[in-house]
Amino acid sequence: MPESTPPLLVLASASPRRSALLLQIGVPHRVVPARVDETRRDHEPIDGCVRRLAEQKALQVYTGLKNPAVPVLGADTAVVVDGDMLGKPRNREHALEMLARLSAKEHEVISAVALARYGSLSSKLSRSLVRFRALLPAECDAYWASDEPRDKAGAYAIQGRGAVFVQSLRGSYSGVMGLPLFETAALLAAAAVPVWQA
Numbered sequence: 001m002p003e004s005t006p007p008l009l010v011l012a013s014a015s016p017r018r019s020a021l022l023l024q025i026g027v028p029h030r031v032v033p034a035r036v037d038e039t040r041r042d043h044e045p046i047d048g049c050v051r052r053l054a055e056q057k058a059l060q061v062y063t064g065l066k067n068p069a070v071p072v073l074g075a076d077t078a079v080v081v082d083g084d085m086l087g088k089p090r091n092r093e094h095a096l097e098m099l100a101r102l103s104a105k106e107h108e109v110i111s112a113v114a115l116a117r118y119g120s121l122s123s124k125l126s127r128s129l130v131r132f133r134a135l136l137p138a139e140c141d142a143y144w145a146s147d148e149p150r151d152k153a154g155a156y157a158i159q160g161r162g163a164v165f166v167q168s169l170r171g172s173y174s175g176v177m178g179l180p181l182f183e184t185a186a187l188l189a190a191a192a193v194p195v196w197q198a
Contacts, residue, residue: 008027008028008029008070008071008193008194008197009022009027009028009029009030009070009071009072009073009188009193010029010030010031010032010061010062010065010070010071010072010073011029011030011031011032011072011073012032012033012034012057012058012060012061012062012072012073012074012075013031013033013034013057013073013074013075014031014033015075015178015179017157017159017177017178017179018075018177018178018179019031021174021177021178021179021181021184022073022179022184024181025181025184025185025195025196026194026195026196026197027188027193027194027195027197028197029073032061032064032065032072033061034056034057034058034060034061034074035060036053036056036057036060038053038076038087040085046078046080046085046110047110047112047125047127049078049085050076050077050078050110050111050112050125051076051112051114051123051125053074053076053112054074054075054076054112054113054114054123055074055112055114055116055121055123056074057074057075057076057114058072058073058074058114058115058116058121059072059074059114059116059121060074061074061116062116062117068117068118068119069117069118070117071115071116071117071188071191071193072115072116072117073113073114073115073184073187073188074113074114074115074116075111075112075113075114075178075179075184076111076112077109077110077111077112077153077175077176077178078109078110078111078153079098079102079107079108079109079153079154080107080108080109080110081101081102081105081107081108081154082101084101086098086101086153086154086155087153088150088151088152088153088155089149089150089152089155092144094155095140095144095149095150095155096137096140096141096144098154098155099135099140099143099149099155099156099165100135100137100140102132102135102154102156102165103132103133103134103135104132104133104134104135105131105132106129106130106131106132107129107130107131107132107154108127108128108129108130109127109128109129109130109153109154109171109175109176110125110126110127111125111126111128111172111175111176111178111179111180112124112125112126113126113179113180113183113184113187114187115187115188115190115191117191122187122190123187124180124183124184124186124187125183126171126172126175126180126182126183127171127175128169128170128171128172128173128175128176129169129170129171130158130166130168130169130170130171130176131166131167131168131169132165132166132167133165133166133167135165143156143161143162146161148160148161148162149162153178157177158173158176158177159177
């Protein structure tokens with residue numbers, strides 16, 4: 001996109017997966033990563049935390065823009081197992097611990113998407129249920145060695161090598177990836193941002 005052409009959308013995320021999903025539905029955009037504290041507050045419901053973080057990311061980047069007409073999209077994703085919120089792994093041991101907890105079990109993936117524009121803020125939630133097959137410790141170790149789990153909530157990527165762990169999925173595939181496209185398209189339509197652009 002030429003520098004002289006203002007972007008139709010700004011994505012407040014450094015995630016290449018979210019950017020690729022926007023391009024998949026034909027939405028050109030500029031990436032301006034947000035910098036927010038992603039710590040869950042005491043007694044905060046997990047879905048409330050995910051929604052709050054998506055909204056904070058969108059608002060933080062939006063307030064830094066010089067053009068209030070440019071909408072900003074923020075997103076956040078959490079993996080939830082046994083009532084616990086799994087974020088990104090801190091290290092190898094943490095990742096292996098997460099994968100062991102997900103093994104042979106169903107977990108929930110909650111993704112929120114938020115859109116800031118003209119000082120207003122809208123957001124939507126997506127919930128999906130993912131079941132893993134039983135995982136062997138050796139393959140979890142090999143998966144960590146591939147580098148794929150390092151920056152992923154729950155220490156896996158459904159769109160990558162981690163797909164071999166997924167026995168079943170009920171819900172949104174793109175939501176598990178980190179940007180639920182059904183909900184995203186609804187927010188974009190309300191802001192008059194077209195999809196399927198050439």
